Amino acid sequence: MCGIVAAAAQRDVAPLLIAGLKSLEYRGYDSSGLAVLEAGRIERVRAKGKVREMEALYLARPLPGGTGIAHTRWATHGVPSxxxxxxxxxxxxxxxxxxxxxxxxxxREALIARGHQFHSETDTEVVAALIGEQVDQGRRLREAVMATVKQLDGAYAIAVISEDEPGHVVGARYGAPLLVGIGIGEHFLGSDAQALIKFTRQMMYLEEGDVVEISRDKVQIWDLQGVEVQRALHESELSSDAVERGEYRHYMQKEIFEQPKAVADTLESRLGPKGVLPNIFGIDSEALLGQVRQIHIVACGTSYHAGLVARYWLETHAGIAVSVEVASEFRYRDVVVPENTLLLAISQSGETADTLAAMRDSRRRGYLGTMVICNVAESSLVREADLKLMTRAGPEIGVASTKAFTTQLAALALLSLELARLRGMDQDVYLGLCAQLQHLPRAIEDSLKAEPQIQAIAEHIMHRQHALFLGRGEQYPVALEGSLKLKEVSYIHAEAYPAGELKHGPLALVDEHMPVIAVAPGGVLLDKLKSNLQEVRARGGELIVFADRTVNMDVQSARNLTVQIDGGGDFIAPAVFTVPLQLLAYHVAVLRGTDVDQPRNLAKSVTVE
Structure with missing residues (x-):
């Protein structure tokens, strides 16, 4: 969502701040701005729209200065303006x-009563006014921030400058990420490592309640109690090359084609010829996992769909009862927690507000322990969980998640196999499933070869306004994910259903204008799926079927198309069949001329409710 960059340096910081904001554009935003402090005066430039709109105003009137803050805003309180x-x-x-x-x-009401006048609709201006009052009363900026944050309920990451203290930036965080970038003769604050990676690889991750003060040559941090503390220095594994598009037209396309490597990286050193390697979930993790009798999975969006796939795997192969819930609903329910239940949180960023709150709340609910599957090693979720397994997707810039999803599935497959082994799965069956998982990167690479055929289908449906996705068993969550991708990037209204639900409502929508997209990898439910698709054909519906090469769907015609994919086996088929649905969404969006990487109204990392 919103992005923060701040700097105290020996050079003009505005170009650095703008470069940092451009690195955060993938998060989603609707306005941007920066403020620079020089010669005891704050100068500011702001604009609605993209960073380039604000940059043009800056270039028309450059703002020199060695101290500054910048932001990309995703509107919550008040319209984009x-x-x-x-x-x-x-x-x-x-x-x-x-x-x-x-x-x-x-x-705000109390401030108005004290004579303060507001110029925006935002909650942020309230924080500015409170800090400003403290500074006017003679407090140093750090003291003013510390006094102000004690009055705030909610989540915040802030960066503040004061005309009284040139060369200094004060930051604070609670419930939203903020980190420090360590340079030579300059230091930075950022909401994301990608905002700072062009300037430094040395970073400190602030803890909940921390207040930090940076200057050109010094960093000081205080905890929630006001005690000065040290935070560990990390060298980021990101590279500036990793966030460039290269030969690809869009980040989404690049990230779709990065999936074979990302999945291979996620499996590397974790899956060997004899199965899942020891302790990949943490030292002594086997003792905790051996006690697990139930699992509650919490996640949002695409990560929620990954959890739905994992439910099939865990129940089928490990014999463990699993519930999967949207984190924003879970955290407000009185959840019944049976004995020996593991809470499993799934998140790409590790900062998703609802998922993080659900995991933190689990401490009082009596869970056996917590586990996280995540792509960001330094994130709040990872730091606070008992067990963790990192995906290795690398930076994902496109708002519509692709490689994060398939790497989550790879990680969840490892967890399913480990729990199945601990619960006595037959060794031959176990090794067979492990062999399938080893084959997953190659199977995904093979599925990408269907792109030309998928491009032709995209031309066929680009003018449709609605689409229906169908799947059975573990392919139903794949249909949900395919539907989500299409609506996210093409703005076509799309819904997904279990194919067996057709006669319970969705069939009323089917006519010659409604493309019905089905996932048919084979398996025991294939014949039932074929019957469901015949119901669509009988009503003049337009069928697009993604089927395994071993399956004869008998639907090819002018209005009914089949794309054949090598699914690689029932176990890994959900990950494999996800990829052509991603390609379909991407190419439809390109043909419709939408902003593929930054869809309207959406943000990459949802760090507020």
């Missing part, structure tokens, strides 16, 4: 803010 864009100024201070201040309305 220049007035609501960050940074916000109150008196001598300017602030940028990620998160939501839940008690901002009462704080």
């Amino acid at each position: 220049e007035a609501n864009a960050h940074p916000h100024i109150a008196g001598k201070v300017a602030i940028v803010h990620n998160g939501i201040i839940e008690n901002y309305a009462e704080l």
